[in-house]
Amino acid sequence: MNTGRIFGFFAALAALVSTPAMAQREQAVELSGDVMVVKTVTEEGAEPREELVKPDLVVPGDRLVFRTNYRNTSADLVENFVVTNPLHSAVALAPDTPSSQQVSVDGGNTFGTLSELTVTEEDGTSRPAMAYDVTHLRWVLSSLEPGASGQISFYAIVR
């Protein structure tokens, strides 16, 4: 678990520090990601609530949130801003992901909302794509003003 703690530490660090000094290769946009475990806390007399904890301990079935912060660190307008995130095969996209999310179920060749996509089985039959079929996620923003920033995130479950 030592390794996991170290990774978690770096991830947290990267998320916290987002000054222009961190910009890589003087590119206009800076991306920094982290991952947290989503714990559902149930207390007597209260609605169950979600709590984000560092991923020190992760086992199958755990719900994770992957977050990516973006910032236009340049003085220029950024256009056609597209973020893509391949999904590791050990995690499945959470079934409660918003239906408008752009996803791919074929390794990133084609994107669409989940309801627009189909999966071809080994026997040649076709079926509607499910959240666990998703291989990539994509977000499309038209433009980023200088200094503009934001965060994209998605939930996934350890298979």
Add this chain to the structure above:
Amino acid sequence: MKNAQKIYSVVAAAAFAPLFATPALADGVAAGTLIENTATATYDIGDGPETIDSNTVVLRVDELIDVAVTSLNAGPIATDSGTAVLTYSVTNTGNGPEAYTLTANPAVAGNDFDPTVDGIAIDTNGNGVYDPGVDEILTSPETTAILDPDEELTVFVLLSVPAGTNDEDEAQVELLAEAVTGTGAPGTTFPGEGVDGGDAIVGVNGADDTALGSIIVGIATVDLFKSAVVVDPFGGTSVVPGSIITYTIRADVTGSGTVSDLVITDIIPDDTTYEAGTLTLDTAALTDAADADAGEASDAAGISVDLGEVAGGTSHSITFDVSVD
């Protein structure tokens, strides 16, 4: 936009290909798996398109320890020979390799009697049936080999029935499997005891599980009733030379069990002679010769009828005639 997308797909393909090498498990990612995540952005600025990757976040999947035990016997196992074998399966439902300590408990509440546990054996040859001398009997403390995630092991609990039990007495035997790493409430953590030095965490079953199998005593008893009817040459019932005595032997098998190799024999009384060709079983004639049918008879050797396996609750009648010398 088009240019940006083209750039993206090349990058994504290169980044994603190695991830497919991770073996996918039926249920549960293997302990020690590293989950890496990198986002990539493409955009147009000033003089052209740019691509940038985020930092890569990595987390390691820890070891979930758990086990499922089920009985593989559809119902109570009948025992009439004093011993019985119950069959269970032990499945590693965790995501890492784990061994399990096995305990058979024959003293289950509600038992009519408590069987004696003679041993716990592993289905070494994998045929699902206990083979004495082939399947390994575990020595104390009975511990399985290390099972891979999802691996299922067939386990036999060898039992004997103590003296003094009655027909149709039932007993349950509980098999307990406990993860060697440790057990406890779900979520209990064993730091550093997981795969590759990661943590091990107890799963929903508590890293132990039990299942009940049951045996039922089937005792069958045989009662023989012999009767005789005499007909004398004069139409009466006196025993005089020339009288024919018809003997009937009724074999009643009672109880819930089965008797096997039941052979009924009788001698021809002194001063009488067997009447050839008069042997019957349940009113059907049997030949006197030792042949394919169940019976044989002769004046010197007497009669013998092989009933083989007879279930409790059935009855057979054998008749034969002798003449008084």
